[in-house]
Amino acid sequence: MAHAATLQIQQLSKQFDVGGTRLPVLENINLDVRPGEFVSIVGASGCGKSTLLRLVIGLDTGYDGAILLDGKRIAGTGLERGIVFQEHRLLPWLTVRENIALGLVNAGVSEREQREAIREHIVLVQLEGFEDAYPYQLSGGMSQRVAIARALVNRPEVLLLDEPLGALDALTRAHLQQELQRIWLREGITMILVTHDVEEAVFLGDRVVVMQPRPGRIKEILDVPLAHPRERGSAEFAAVKDAVLHSLLGEEARQAA
Amino acid sequence: MQTSLSTPPWRYRRQLRGAAFPLTLLLLWWAAYATGWTESPLLVPPQKVVETFWRLAAGGELWHALGASLLRDLAGLAIGSMAGVAAGIVLGLSRWSRLLVGPTLHTVKQISLFAWIPLIMVWFGLGETSKIVFVSLAVFFPLLLNTFEGVGSVAPEFVEVARVFAFTRRQLIVRVVIPAALPSIFTGFQLALIYSWLATLGAEYMLTSGPGIGNLLTDGRENFWMDQVLLGVVIVGVIGFIFSALAGLLARRLLRWRGPQANRS
Amino acid sequence: MAPPTIALDRDSVAARRAAAPPRRPATAPVPVAIPVPIRSTARRQRGRLLAFALAWPVPLALLAIWWLGAQRGWISQQTLPPPGMVWDTFVNVLESGELQANLQVSLVRVLNGFALGAGTGLLLGVAMGLSNTVKEYLYPTFKIIAYVPLLGWLPLLIMVFGIGETLKFVLIAKASFVPVVMNTYLGIGNVPAKYLELGRIYRFNHVQLLRSIVFPAALPSIWSGIRYGLTHSWLILVVVELLASSEGLGFMMANGQQLFQLDLVLVAVGVVGAVGFALDRLLELVETRLLRWRRSAF
Numbered sequence: 001m002a003h004a005a006t007l008q009i010q011q012l013s014k015q016f017d018v019g020g021t022r023l024p025v026l027e028n029i030n031l032d033v034r035p036g037e038f039v040s041i042v043g044a045s046g047c048g049k050s051t052l053l054r055l056v057i058g059l060d061t062g063y064d065g066a067i068l069l070d071g072k073r074i075a076g077t078g079l080e081r082g083i084v085f086q087e088h089r090l091l092p093w094l095t096v097r098e099n100i101a102l103g104l105v106n107a108g109v110s111e112r113e114q115r116e117a118i119r120e121h122i123v124l125v126q127l128e129g130f131e132d133a134y135p136y137q138l139s140g141g142m143s144q145r146v147a148i149a150r151a152l153v154n155r156p157e158v159l160l161l162d163e164p165l166g167a168l169d170a171l172t173r174a175h176l177q178q179e180l181q182r183i184w185l186r187e188g189i190t191m192i193l194v195t196h197d198v199e200e201a202v203f204l205g206d207r208v209v210v211m212q213p214r215p216g217r218i219k220e221i222l223d224v225p226l227a228h229p230r231e232r233g234s235a236e237f238a239a240v241k242d243a244v245l246h247s248l249l250g251e252e253a254r255q256a257a
Numbered sequence: 258m259q260t261s262l263s264t265p266p267w268r269y270r271r272q273l274r275g276a277a278f279p280l281t282l283l284l285l286w287w288a289a290y291a292t293g294w295t296e297s298p299l300l301v302p303p304q305k306v307v308e309t310f311w312r313l314a315a316g317g318e319l320w321h322a323l324g325a326s327l328l329r330d331l332a333g334l335a336i337g338s339m340a341g342v343a344a345g346i347v348l349g350l351s352r353w354s355r356l357l358v359g360p361t362l363h364t365v366k367q368i369s370l371f372a373w374i375p376l377i378m379v380w381f382g383l384g385e386t387s388k389i390v391f392v393s394l395a396v397f398f399p400l401l402l403n404t405f406e407g408v409g410s411v412a413p414e415f416v417e418v419a420r421v422f423a424f425t426r427r428q429l430i431v432r433v434v435i436p437a438a439l440p441s442i443f444t445g446f447q448l449a450l451i452y453s454w455l456a457t458l459g460a461e462y463m464l465t466s467g468p469g470i471g472n473l474l475t476d477g478r479e480n481f482w483m484d485q486v487l488l489g490v491v492i493v494g495v496i497g498f499i500f501s502a503l504a505g506l507l508a509r510r511l512l513r514w515r516g517p518q519a520n521r522s
Numbered sequence: 523m524a525p526p527t528i529a530l531d532r533d534s535v536a537a538r539r540a541a542a543p544p545r546r547p548a549t550a551p552v553p554v555a556i557p558v559p560i561r562s563t564a565r566r567q568r569g570r571l572l573a574f575a576l577a578w579p580v581p582l583a584l585l586a587i588w589w590l591g592a593q594r595g596w597i598s599q600q601t602l603p604p605p606g607m608v609w610d611t612f613v614n615v616l617e618s619g620e621l622q623a624n625l626q627v628s629l630v631r632v633l634n635g636f637a638l639g640a641g642t643g644l645l646l647g648v649a650m651g652l653s654n655t656v657k658e659y660l661y662p663t664f665k666i667i668a669y670v671p672l673l674g675w676l677p678l679l680i681m682v683f684g685i686g687e688t689l690k691f692v693l694i695a696k697a698s699f700v701p702v703v704m705n706t707y708l709g710i711g712n713v714p715a716k717y718l719e720l721g722r723i724y725r726f727n728h729v730q731l732l733r734s735i736v737f738p739a740a741l742p743s744i745w746s747g748i749r750y751g752l753t754h755s756w757l758i759l760v761v762v763e764l765l766a767s768s769e770g771l772g773f774m775m776a777n778g779q780q781l782f783q784l785d786l787v788l789v790a791v792g793v794v795g796a797v798g799f800a801l802d803r804l805l806e807l808v809e810t811r812l813l814r815w816r817r818s819a820f
Contacts, residue, residue, distance in 0.1 A: 059417055077420045079545075089418050093436040093514040105432070106423045107545040117545060136516035154545040274655075275662035299681060353576075360577035361584075367802065368795035369760040371772075375779035375787045380601065451671065458673040459761060471673075478677035486678050493674035494666065501669070 005070040005080070005157035007033040007056070007190065012065035014051060024215035025051050029065070031209065031218065033158075033192065038184055040205030041194045042248060048216025049194045053160045056192070057083045069157065079107060082156035086163045088143035090135040096122070096146050097131040103153040121149040124183060141172035145179070152187065161193040165200065177203055185228060198248065202241045203230050210247045220247055301483045306491070309484040319473075323492065326470040329385070330457040333392025338449060341397045342442060345404025349438070350430065355409075366398045370456065374463050385467060388460035395456035396449040403445025407438030440515065443508055450500045458493065470496075603785040611785040612792070620774075625793060628759060628770040631687070635694025636755045640748055643699045647706025647747075651740070652732075657707075668700045672758050676765070685766040690759070697758040698751030705747025709740035742809070749805045756798045771797075 012029040015022045026048045033039050041049050054060040056067055058077035067074050074081070082103070090099045097118055104114045122128060125145040135143055144164060151159055161180075165173045177200055184191055184204075195201050201208050202224055210219045224240050231237060283303060289295070290302040313319035348354045348362075373394060381387040411434050419429045435442075461471025470492060477485030585605065591597040592604030599607075615621040646664070650657040672693065683689040713736050721731045737744075763772020771794050778786030 057421060059420060077423055079423055083421055087414060089414050091415060102422055104545060105428060109545050134514045271658050274658040278659055278663045356573050356576040357580050361580045367799040368791060369757050369798055371761045371764060372775065372791045372794050375775050379784060455671040455673055458671060462765060474677040478681050483681065486681060490670055490674050490678055494670035497669040497671060
């Protein structure tokens with residue numbers, strides 16, 4: 001049984017039908033993600049990065065090309081791929097514990113193991129004491145942590161993160177970036193993060209994929225050869241961040257940034 | 258404007274003011290009788306209403322009538338709610354059902370409830386069955402419509418969560434759709450409670466066989482017993498109030514996940 | 523104090539993951555066929571046409587069953603007269619002017635009573651919504667009256683007013699009064715505080731505050747109350763005319779029922795339904811401009 005799968009995206013293209021005309025959203029996306037790797041995807045709005053994630057998770061269909069997990073084509077959604085959305089999407093009528101349990105509904109594990117798993121993941125995201133709270137009682141950051149726990153509880157091969165920290169304030173964002181890194185280091189799950197925040201992308205990723213819009217294409221893929229823990233203030237960090245910005249915005253804009 | 262005085266007269270200011278109007282009316286009523294303002298037999302003193310209450314309560318007629326009415330109400334409520342919620346879920350989930358049956362249902366809903374009575378009388382006779390059918394009908398439509406709307410407005414974001422976790426259709430309905438629709442369904446239920454009581458009374462006016470509060474009222478009217486009629490009005494109001502209060506309690510229990518903002522009456 | 527160095531030791535992580543297998547069934551569950559909402563405009567237009575076309579099969583089928591049933595004698599004439607007979611009766615009462623006369627009587631009653639009830643309802647609702655003092659004095663009394671359903675008042679009002687026009691007028695007025703007051707009062711009360719604060723920041727005087735902020739914000743609720751009021755008025759009209767009237771659509775119904783002429787009853791029911799529908803639709807068209815379109819998950 002594979003325990004951290006390889007994700008291969010081959011010549012992926014997608015078009016939307018808008019008022020009769022076909023609008024290309026993604027064009028010829030090629031990406032190989034190694035097991036346990038953390039890949040960040042950055043790009044301006046409209047470059048199709050969210051659509052890419054939705055195709056990988058199986059919520060959107062109808063594309064040309066192939067998405068392979070361990071060599072097998074994906075078909076619709078599945079528990080081997082998890083996702084954290086920008087909105088936490090916690091079911092408001094369920095407690096924190098019950099929300100996390102949603103990930104285990106179809107996991108086919110025993111009651112005891114379910115309880116164990118939930119407890120383990122509450123500890124992982126550091127929300128002990130809040131098991132019986134309702135979403136309306138939680139802050140944005142806490143809710144997103146529950147969403148992360150929910151996505152991880154059934155140990156997916158790949159975790160997709162669609163701008164998960166975009167709706168949070170800067171302080172919470174920084175804190176959760178640390179958390180995400182800690183969780184990733186601990187669990188070793190392949191993670192693909194989509195973000196518009198370049199610093200976040202460089203802080204978390206092993207590689208940064210830079211996309212450009214209209215149609216969405218990969219412009220280049222940059223390696224982040226920095227050790228963990230990453231120091232945001234270090235010169236090496238700034239250099240990588242600069243390189244990404246340069247790729248993203250072009251020379252003039254980088255001078256201004 | 259807040260007054261921070263909390264000495265007795267001011268603390269209960271709200272309750273005192275609220276009671277002022279009805280108490281004044283009560284006083285005027287009693288005064289009108291006491292001063293012999295009119296000879297009409299319609300003017301009965303407040304005391305007489307209370308006397309009638311004790312008389313009917315002690316004799317058991319009151320409870321008999323009340324029990325019969327409540328039984329019809331609850332039977333109709335049960336049947337109508339189950340049918341309405343079930344139909345609402347089916348319609349809300351299936352675009353095809355909605356397109357095929359929806360317009361017909363919307364049109365039928367428009368038919369004034371009481372217009373059904375002559376038809377029901379012909380089809381189901383003049384007895385209990387007709388009354389319960391009528392009450393069920395009154396309950397069916399608000400629940401159908403509110404359930405339908407609740408189900409139809411389940412946030413697509415939640416449905417996507419269910420898809421990501423590979424929920425079967427049944428799991429989706431039970432774990433996501435119904436809880437999400439519950440606030441709407443409950444609003445429909447509260448409406449249905451009001452309608453059910455209205456329909457019970459109406460049925461008793463129209464189909465006068467058998468005991469009931471409606472019959473109490475009709476008898477009082479026919480015999481010009483104002484005291485009995487007034488008693489009836491009070492009882493009908495009290496039952497209405499109890500229903501509302503119970504519904505409110507139920508709402509607070511079932512919907513506590515909505516937080517404090519939503520539970521204002 | 524430097525944070526502890528966390529190196530990604532891929533081997534130990536891999537070993538840990540191998541020891542803790544993923545939690546999911548061995549065979550993937552069958553993907554759920556949940557329809558995705560229609561997004562493109564072309565499909566939406568086809569959708570509207572389709573919706574219109576699909577509205578007809580069910581009622582037409584019902585009509586066909588009805589006609590067939592009467593033809594073949596499955597349904598006796600007493601239970602349900604054939605559609606043809608109902609249509610003939612409809613044409614009859616239309617030509618004789620009986621339908622129009624009764625319809626006019628009913629409509630006039632409703633519109634009069636509704637005007638009074640909704641008018642006073644708006645006044646009271648606004649007064650209670652805007653002034654806390656008024657609310658404290660009048661709301662409990664109003665609530666008490668509201669708890670007694672319309673039909674509860676009927677015998678009392680018949681005793682006091684007899685079964686003339688005044689009875690209908692008062693009852694219909696009360697029918698529209700309660701929902702209008704409730705919705706107006708709640709609508710004004712539910713104007714979000716942040717909008718009111720905005721008005722205060724821009725130093726709106728009372729009139730401006732009411733005109734630009736309070737009433738527009740409360741309008742959906744108020745209009746909802748007006749719609750309910752009209753529906754209730756129409757509803758109570760039928761009851762009252764059924765029980766205590768010698769003219770009007772409700773009377774036509776009662777008359778038909780007493781004469782065992784179910785076709786007459788059906789004609790009256792049909793007209794009641796159609797008029798009620800038309801009135802509500804009229805108000806709904808106005809409301810649609812106020813209500814946002816919500817997208818549906820199904």
